[in-house]
Amino acid sequence: MDATLKIGGSLAEEPARLRALCRELSEMARNHRITAVPGGGRFADVVRELDERFHLQNTVAHNMAILAMDQYGIFLSSITPGSRTTCTLDEARQHSEAGLIPIFLPSRLMSQADPLPHSWEVTSDSITAYIAGELRSEKLVLVTDVDGIYTADPKDNPAAELIQEISVADLSTLDARTSVDRYLSEIIAKARLDCYVVNGRYPERVRAILKNELPRCTRIRA
Amino acid sequence: MDATLKIGGSLAEEPARLRALCRELSEMARNHRITAVPGGGRFADVVRELDERFHLQNTVAHNMAILAMDQYGIFLSSITPGSRTTCTLDEARQHSEAGLIPIFLPSRLMSQADPLPHSWEVTSDSITAYIAGELRSEKLVLVTDVDGIYTADPKDNPAAELIQEISVADLSTLDARTSVDRYLSEIIAKARLDCYVVNGRYPERVRAILKNELPRCTRIRA
Numbered sequence: 001m002d003a004t005l006k007i008g009g010s011l012a013e014e015p016a017r018l019r020a021l022c023r024e025l026s027e028m029a030r031n032h033r034i035t036a037v038p039g040g041g042r043f044a045d046v047v048r049e050l051d052e053r054f055h056l057q058n059t060v061a062h063n064m065a066i067l068a069m070d071q072y073g074i075f076l077s078s079i080t081p082g083s084r085t086t087c088t089l090d091e092a093r094q095h096s097e098a099g100l101i102p103i104f105l106p107s108r109l110m111s112q113a114d115p116l117p118h119s120w121e122v123t124s125d126s127i128t129a130y131i132a133g134e135l136r137s138e139k140l141v142l143v144t145d146v147d148g149i150y151t152a153d154p155k156d157n158p159a160a161e162l163i164q165e166i167s168v169a170d171l172s173t174l175d176a177r178t179s180v181d182r183y184l185s186e187i188i189a190k191a192r193l194d195c196y197v198v199n200g201r202y203p204e205r206v207r208a209i210l211k212n213e214l215p216r217c218t219r220i221r222a
Numbered sequence: 223m224d225a226t227l228k229i230g231g232s233l234a235e236e237p238a239r240l241r242a243l244c245r246e247l248s249e250m251a252r253n254h255r256i257t258a259v260p261g262g263g264r265f266a267d268v269v270r271e272l273d274e275r276f277h278l279q280n281t282v283a284h285n286m287a288i289l290a291m292d293q294y295g296i297f298l299s300s301i302t303p304g305s306r307t308t309c310t311l312d313e314a315r316q317h318s319e320a321g322l323i324p325i326f327l328p329s330r331l332m333s334q335a336d337p338l339p340h341s342w343e344v345t346s347d348s349i350t351a352y353i354a355g356e357l358r359s360e361k362l363v364l365v366t367d368v369d370g371i372y373t374a375d376p377k378d379n380p381a382a383e384l385i386q387e388i389s390v391a392d393l394s395t396l397d398a399r400t401s402v403d404r405y406l407s408e409i410i411a412k413a414r415l416d417c418y419v420v421n422g423r424y425p426e427r428v429r430a431i432l433k434n435e436l437p438r439c440t441r442i443r444a
Contacts, residue, residue, distance in 0.1 A: 060300040
């Protein structure tokens with residue numbers, strides 16, 4: 001697999017831009033073998049709310065959060081031409097070989113393999129990284145609604161600067177609340193993934209990464 | 223089956239009351255063969271929001287809304303002692319025979335049988351009525367966060383009165399926006415279900431219905 005891309009849930013807040021991204025992904029799938037993995041979006045927010053109010057068991061919250069990714073994946077597939085939802089690694093490989101874009105619904109694989117801790121430190125970032133590893137992806141691309149990882153939260157701090165490149169060791173000690181989950185660095189290190197965090201509101205940046213260029217984004221070195 | 227009960231998603235807004243209801247349901251399952259079917263709750267609201275913003279195909283929205291019921295069902299099971307999630311009618315019968323409370327996750331059955339129109343006129347009310355029919359339930363109980371069906375919306379109109387009993391024919395012509403979905407009357411009539419709309423914030427009312435008493439609620443005559 002050339003790349004496994006997480007399509008962040010927050011991108012659904014801007015329909016026109018998300019549709020443009022999904023159209024672009026279909027185009028990219030003609031020249032690159034790629035697999036898309038959905039974020040959890042507002043479905044995962046509902047799980048968080050229920051967890052806050054009911055103090056769910058970790059495993060229950062974990063499984064519900066993964067089902068939230070299935071939900072968002074079904075939605076993404078409905079707006080992505082040439083996409084196919086799939087639950088298996090083999091089928092993902094077949095679809096991407098055929099120039100289609102598989103959208104991976106992770107709940108079945110995650111309940112069978114159960115490879116990650118059941119906690120909120122594991123979100124769709126880590127789950128996508130795990131799938132990228134299983135698919136032997138050359139690249140892991142976390143497509144989100146910000147330009148990458150910043151030195152501080154850019155919404156609160158106008159002095160925050162985009163980190164263009166960071167080692168996985170530095171990422172794991174980074175104190176600032178970043179746009180990626182806390183468990184990600186462990187999987188990137190283990191699977192030796194070449195990882196990028198990029199703003200999906202600018203599809204050309206995603207395309208540039210697939211073409212081995214380095215657009216505005218954060219690159220995480222394994 | 224003595225009764226199939228829909229547990230409305232809005233009940234999750236009051237954790238202590240929902241927990242009390244779920245504990246009561248476990249108690250009731252010792253003396254009555256009952257099956258619970260989840261509403262969609264805030265998960266279904268997220269589907270509605272996506273539908274409004276992206277104008278989804280009806281079938282996509284329908285399938286996502288049903289998956290929202292699975293989500294809420296997994297949650298309900300985690301707070302209901304002696305409950306078991308299930309996807310099949312046979313297993314639901316077995317669990318309820320054993321004094322357990324099956325929580326029916328409808329996505330598999332609904333995708334296989336696909337018996338209902340794909341529109342927002344079909345919600346978890348109609349889906350629960352369909353399952354009640356398949357289980358040959360004596361009663362269908364829609365457990366919600368209001369006392370029953372009113373002559374007008376009681377939140378807007380202080381003169382609104384609770385309808386204690388209504389025929390299914392009258393329900394289908396009722397103009398007021400009611401607390402049940404628009405397709406329900408068709409299924410109730412077809413399956414000749416004895417149907418109740420009751421406030422789950424008062425579990426004793428649910429228990430009364432199972433004991434063939436008539437508490438404060440709306441009864442719909444098939």
